[in-house]
Amino acid sequence: MLRRIIPRGIFTVNLMENEYSGLKIRGGNPLEGSLRISGAKNAALPVLCATILSSGKFEVSNCPRLTDVFTLLELLKSLGARWEWDTDGSVLEPPPPLNIDTSHINSFEAPFELVQKMRASFLVLGPLLARFGRAKVPLPGGCEIGARPVNFHLAGLEALGAQWKIESGFVDVSVHKLKGARILLDFPSVTGTENILMAATLAHGKTIIENAAMEPEVVDLGSMLKNMGAKIEGLGTSTIVVEGVKSLRPVPWTIIPDRIEAGTFMMAVGIAGGRLELKNANPAHLDAVISKLAASGLEIHQKKDAIEVRRRTRIKSVDVTTMPYPGFPTDLQAQMTAMMAFSSGLSVITEQIFENRFRHVDELRRLGADIRVEQRSAIIRGKDELTGAPLTATDLRASASLVIAGLGAKGTTTVFDIHHLDRGYEGLDEKLRSVGAEIKRI
Numbered sequence: 164m165l166r167r168i169i170p171r172g173i174f175t176v177n178l179m180e181n182e183y184s185g186l187k188i189r190g191g192n193p194l195e196g197s198l199r200i201s202g203a204k205n206a207a208l209p210v211l212c213a214t215i216l217s218s219g220k221f222e223v224s225n226c227p228r229l230t231d232v233f234t235l236l237e238l239l240k241s242l243g244a245r246w247e248w249d250t251d252g253s254v255l256e257p258p259p260p261l262n263i264d265t266s267h268i269n270s271f272e273a274p275f276e277l278v279q280k281m282r283a284s285f286l287v288l289g290p291l292l293a294r295f296g297r298a299k300v301p302l303p304g305g306c307e308i309g310a311r312p313v314n315f316h317l318a319g320l321e322a323l324g325a326q327w328k329i330e331s332g333f334v335d336v337s338v339h340k341l342k343g344a345r346i347l348l349d350f351p352s353v354t355g356t357e358n359i360l361m362a363a364t365l366a367h368g369k370t371i372i373e374n375a376a377m378e379p380e381v382v383d384l385g386s387m388l389k390n391m392g393a394k395i396e397g398l399g400t401s402t403i404v405v406e407g408v409k410s411l412r413p414v415p416w417t418i419i420p421d422r423i424e425a426g427t428f429m430m431a432v433g434i435a436g437g438r439l440e441l442k443n444a445n446p447a448h449l450d451a452v453i454s455k456l457a458a459s460g461l462e463i464h465q466k467k468d469a470i471e472v473r474r475r476t477r478i479k480s481v482d483v484t485t486m487p488y489p490g491f492p493t494d495l496q497a498q499m500t501a502m503m504a505f506s507s508g509l510s511v512i513t514e515q516i517f518e519n520r521f522r523h524v525d526e527l528r529r530l531g532a533d534i535r536v537e538q539r540s541a542i543i544r545g546k547d548e549l550t551g552a553p554l555t556a557t558d559l560r561a562s563a564s565l566v567i568a569g570l571g572a573k574g575t576t577t578v579f580d581i582h583h584l585d586r587g588y589e590g591l592d593e594k595l596r597s598v599g600a601e602i603k604r605i
């Protein structure tokens with residue numbers, strides 16, 4: 164639930180207040196109706212960071228109203244940016260545009276208390292370095308799903324001529340003038356690619372990022388940078404080429420739909436049954452997911468900017484391995500594990516991106532799910548009935564998996580610590596309620 168987000172002129176200081184700690188779900192209702200998919204969290208956060216690269220006024224449309232976005236806006240404000248956003252409306256309706264003015268940014272140091280709340284806050288590093296020649300940013304927080312180092316980010320910026328040191332938990336990076344370079348990433352890191360890409364836009368000369376991340380969120384960021392005047396080729400491929408420019412200009416930008424939110428709702432239908440129309444969704448970003456869900460027996464109709472999903476029969480088991488895009492996303496692994504717990508057979512879900520992303524499994528077991536984890540795989544023997552229980556959310560997507568599992572479990576499921584959920588879903592509970600789920604905040 165969004166509360167008291169009151170614009171007070173351009174100096175608005177607002178945070179999402181959340182007095183609730185849990186969600187109570189009564190399972191058994193099928194989902195029926197139509198929903199609007201929100202803007203993508205993982206596209207909005209880098210786009211907001213990219214506003215640092217130019218001085219002036221930006222208008223960001225389809226920006227999701229989530230705690231991570233509000234945390235990042237506070238971070239931008241701490242650097243001297245100003246923003247206004249009237250977020251009083253229902254999450255069932257599109258949000259009004261977010262206005263950001265970066266003309267008064269005068270600090271290159273990001274505060275610890277904001278950066279430690281989430282991973283994407285580290286994305287201010289590249290833009291601050293490019294704009295000021297210096298950036299001091301604490302090592303980032305984020306979901307506890309693995310070690311999550313930032314060595315690729317730092318090696319990339321070093322290749323562009325920057326020097327860095329880590330002191331008292333802060334990464335301190337400086338450079339006289341960034342210079343283009345060839346950078347080969349050991350792994351196609353999403354935020355690593357984004358940080359290097361943003362820094363390279365204002366470097367002198369050509370940067371080639373090899374083994375770059377191909378995620379739609381990286382493409383969205385790169386497309387916005389191109390609109391701002393950056394010279395970038397190869398977005399959406401594993402080689403991105405950037406020809407540095409002297410300056411960039413502010414632009415209006417519209418955030419792409421959240422493919423992870425859309426996937427979560429499709430899996431919710433897999434568990435609860437029924438039929439949903441997901442509006443403002445981009446099925447082209449969900450190829451790997453749609454193919455697995457179709458194999459599991461869900462009926463899926465793809466339209467240009469909508470997806471219709473229906474469950475007529477019991478879900479069949481499928482095996483899934485997470486991969487960088489265009490493979491099956493790790494951010495839907497927990498939700499898929501929950502759906503497979505209700506399937507008619509045995510499935511193996513292998514997590515290849517993060518080494519500790521099965522914390523939802525112990526919680527799903529409380530519902531009676533038959534799952535065991537062996538190294539990087541969860542082996543799931545589907546059951547035709549799970550029973551509600553009190554559960555604790557451990558991270559963002561784990562929370563979503565527990566909520567959708569609760570929709571299918573018999574009786575009442577309570578998911579505690581839902582601040583994790585609110586980091587990355589725009590009113591998941593309100594949206595589910597609007598299509599027939601019995602779910603309330605406690």
Ligand SMILES: CC(=O)N[C@H]1[C@@H](OP(=O)(O)OP(=O)(O)OC[C@H]2O[C@@H](n3ccc(=O)[nH]c3=O)[C@H](O)[C@@H]2O)O[C@H](CO)[C@@H](O)[C@@H]1O
Pocket residue numbers: 205208282283309310311312313314315316317350351352353354355493494516517518
């Ligand atoms: C804000 C955002 O966009 N978050 C997403 C982003 O996270 P994030 O960008 O943090 O994920 P990465 O793609 O960087 O991580 C992939 C793998 O590379 C490793 N690695 C990464 C960077 C680095 O410097 N060194 C290193 O070893 C990580 O530990 C992980 O094992 O992509 C993930 C993978 O799709 C998603 O789950 C997150 O939702």
Ligand SMILES: C=C(OP(=O)(O)O)C(=O)O
Pocket residue numbers: 205281282283304305306308494559560587
């Ligand atoms: C892991 C996620 O977010 P973050 O990278 O911000 O922790 C996520 O969106 O699932």
